[in-house]
Amino acid sequence: MICPNCGSNMSDKKTRCDRCGTDMTIYRRIYRASNEHYNNGLARAKVRDLSGAIIALKNSLELNKMNTKARNLLGLIYFEMGETVAALSEWVISRHFQPEDNDADEYINKVQSNPTKLDALNQAIKRYNTALTLAKQGSGDLSIIQLKKVVNLNPRFIRAYHLLALLHMQLKDNEKAKKYLSKALKIDVSNTTTLRYLKEINEQEAPSKDPDSNPEAETTGVSAIMPISSYREDKPNIMLFVNLVIGVIIGLAVMAVLVLPTIKKNQSNQNQDTVDYGTISAQLEEKDHTIANLQTDLANQKKQVEELQAQIDNIEIPEDKTGLFDPVFQAVQLYLAELKKSERNRDYDAVADVLLTIEDSKLDNSNVQALLADIRAVAYPEAAKKHYDKGHDLYSAKKYEEALVELKKAMALDPTDEDAVYFIARSYHRMDDKENAALYYNIVITDFSDSDRYSDAKDFLKQVTE
Secondary structure, three states: OEOOOOOOEOOOOOOEOOOOOOEOHHHHHHHHHHHHHHHHHHHHHHOOOHHHHHHHHHHHHHHOOOOHHHHHHHHHHHHHOOOHHHHHHHHHHHHHHOOOOOHHHHHHHHHHOOHHHHHHHHHHHHHHHHHHHHHHOOOHHHHHHHHHHHHHHOOOOHHHHHHHHHHHHHOOOHHHHHHHHHHHHHHOOOOHHHHHHHHHHHHHHHHHHOHHHOOHHHHHHHHHHOOOOOOOOOOOOOHHHHHHHHHHHHHHHHHHHHHHHHHHHHHHHHHHHHOOHHHHHHHHHHHHHHHHHHHHHHHHHHHHHHHHHHHHHOOOOOHHHHHHHHHHHHHHHHHHHHHOOOHHHOOOHHHHHHHHOOOHHHOOOHHHHHHHHHHHHHHHHHHHHHHHHHHHHHHHOOOHHHHHHHHHHHHHHOOOOHHHHHHHHHHHHHOOOHHHHHHHHHHHHHHOOOOOOHHHHHHHHHHHHO
């Protein structure tokens, strides 16, 4: 379990963090409730109750936003429902909270590694937005044409099926509406929008199936009883020919008004889809912005290197003390090498180790001492924190001798860190070395009387001195 206050790893059985002393009772209840909602969402997702799973997973994330399992599953459900942007957003947030050993990396890579599929999903979203605009403008036929292409590009886009069903319901074509709603229902069995549309269709069809509310039912029954003569006089009917001519004329008019403009518009849309200049322009702007940031970082690093080089050039080394300055130049070279790396990849351990071997009293040069002070101000805190974290982990693993090595390095680099001194004393205490344990407990009591470790150190000191 990870402490929410200091971020250190701790045993699931402990009720208080060893590092910062935070009470974990309430946090455990919250984490447990979050995991229960996650398990509920997982169970619902397995039976394709995707809407119910989304509600459960959102409740889980409200309790623990860093529950990456719940966030990854929520992204998978969004992707299953055709919501690609929402799915990628959840996976990116999950990767932010857990950069390593995260399944979200695999999901993102699978989507990005197939440019053809990614482009198809992108085109589906664009066409859906176009269809929605056309539907709002009253162009239902054109909207249906666009939506059919959408479901071909992304067969699991539930919102597209809903809009198709709604447009067919508006055209009184309930059979086709039912067909699209049944496809949506196979993806998400409890989607409230799908169930509401189906209920609306059933309510529309119910009156036509009720004999009491259908006045034509009586007429049909009477006509079935009345005898019908089998003799009919053949008469020339010119209206058939007239209706045929009128139908042909109407068909040509419909083709001229609706079909031909639609074909031309589809051709223009295909040409626009082939080269999406807006997307390319946005990508180029993003790359230019990234390049500008990298150039700024590079300029800052060069400036730091030039300043350090200027300080080195101003150093005058006496001929009889050249050997004393070798560790100085070694530390500077290591420090410059780290500056050339990105900030997240820098490691000042080696720099700190060399700096610890240098005795400033033997270097009677103010420029050298100022240079070393600047490097120490950067390297020591970073290295001290790393050694302390490693020492604390070894202490938690009951490897007390190895923990002492790391914790003493942390204390040497940062003597103001009471936690390092405290766990040195605890390590000696665990090893039953009461003399050294009492020594470091006294340091905590004397030098850090206002810290959280004071009362614990005082109690443990009594144990080793009795």
